[in-house]
Amino acid sequence: MPEIVLDRVSLDYPLLGAGDKSLRALMANALRAAGQPTRTRRGGVVRALRNITLTAGPGDRIALIGPNGAGKSSLLRLLAGIFRPSAGAARLTGQIGTLFDIGYGMEGDLSGYDFALDRGLFKGMDRATLLQALPEIRRFSGLGGFFEQPLRTYSDGMRVRLAFAVSTVITPDILLIDEIFGAGDQHFFEPACDRILDKIGRSGITVFSTHWLELADRFCNRAIWLEAGQLRYDGPVAEVFSAYRDQCPHA
Amino acid sequence: MTGYWQPLWRDLQVAFDQAAFWPHLAWKTVRLTYVRSLLGPFWITLTLGLQIGALSFLLAALLDTSSTLITPWVTLGLILWTFITSSLSESTSLIRVQSPYFFDRETSVSGFVAALLLRQSILLGHHAVLWLLVAVVFGIAPSALWLLALAALPVLILTLFGLCLCLCVLTTRFRDLQRLVDLVLMAGFFLTPVLWRQHDLINHDFIATWNPLTHLLAIIRAPLLGDPMPLHSLTISLVVAALALLAGALTLNTCRRNLISWI
Known part of the structure; x- marks a missing residue:
């Protein structure tokens, strides 16, 4: 409780x-x-x-x-x-889960996939669970093919959606x-x-x-x-x- | 667990919760230096290699010894010194550089320091190529003693872990300390037998004897050069490692509560 x-x-x-x-x-x-x-x-x-x-x-x-x-x-x-x-x-x-700062750790050369790993592991998920959740993150963020592209190609909105999708994978x-x-x-x-x-x-x-x-x-x-x-x-x-x-x- | 060590205990606990993140962070940073670069971290190795070549040549001439003697010594000295100084000097800005992580969730200082040392160890692995090259050129055959050197490496890493913990916490509070550390490291380079050998100092070898870094270098360098493990240096190194860890633990434990508000 x-x-x-x-x-x-x-x-x-x-x-x-x-x-x-x-x-x-x-x-x-x-x-x-x-x-x-x-x-x-x-x-x-x-x-x-x-x-x-x-x-x-x-x-x-x-x-x-x-x-x-x-x-x-x-x-x-x-x-x-x-x-x-x-x-x-x-x-x-x-x-406890937090959604405070969306944009940190978003180095331009990382792909959406890399970032999802980075943020997910930082939030405390173990690697196996996170890897399983990746398709769902990709789907919810609505990034499509951009998920595999470097973050510097993303718009602000795409960044927010990606970070949100990863951060809310944990329950x-x-x-x-x-x-x-x-x-x-x-x-x-x-x-x-x-x-x-x-x-x-x-x-x-x-x-x-x-x-x-x-x-x-x-x-x-x-x-x-x-x-x-x-x-x-x-x-x-x-x-x-x-x-x-x-x-x-x-x- | 409550009581005096609670803040430290909590920090370690959180590090454990985020266990998968630390190796990821270390590798990510190394991998990013490979992006759109052919050699990546090997550029640093190349720079170091040039330094070794030039200094060995110069020292052989200055000290009037053969480069067969001096080059392996200088190679190991500079590789290890680079590892030590980059770790210590990176730790002085660690918390400020990673501050967005510290503001996003309760996270762990010891975890970030562990990631720093893992990353520096990966870079050390890159630089080790230089040693292999020198060993081949100067006909130094690998021996069982090399394993001893590998076994001594954790003593150095643990010492650095303690020191980095101290530095990353204290420099967050006192920014001047960052400059001071750079200064001390610069002086340390000349006062530590990195390039010269202890017996090169006539009548002044106390500079080396009383310098803990002499011994931390010796326990790795001696076996690689085919000499037996200097037990005297090993004892000193173990004591130094224990003291450094204790200092790190005390510093983190004392300051953890207020640390984030100092950023």
């Missing part, structure tokens, strides 16, 4: 400026400490998430909304285990998606959502950050509104969205 439990979770990023990055600055401070008051810039942090408590269980398809810089990506990366909470506790049960219990659908990919959104529903079924958890409320409306059954790193509203999609639209009429 997949489950997400966040208990008063906060996340800080250290602010490392050019000065802080250097060893010289640290040593200079250490030397200075002997005689004079230090000038450390420690404690320079950005608090990306504050005191977030939430739980999610099987069947939850959560839309994560909020203005830019609200902490949506930070929350997703924390859920994925990339960042650890600076305070509080996060407990996730079940296998995680918890799927985390960070705004991978640009406005240009409307045609792809529908089959993509079907595929996510198909993969995760009704028993998994999907968390999905987006600015695109109409589509989130159709896909999700719960919404979380983040603002300045805090949880502003957590409830059924319609409720949260209408509150959000009242607050930010442009959305």
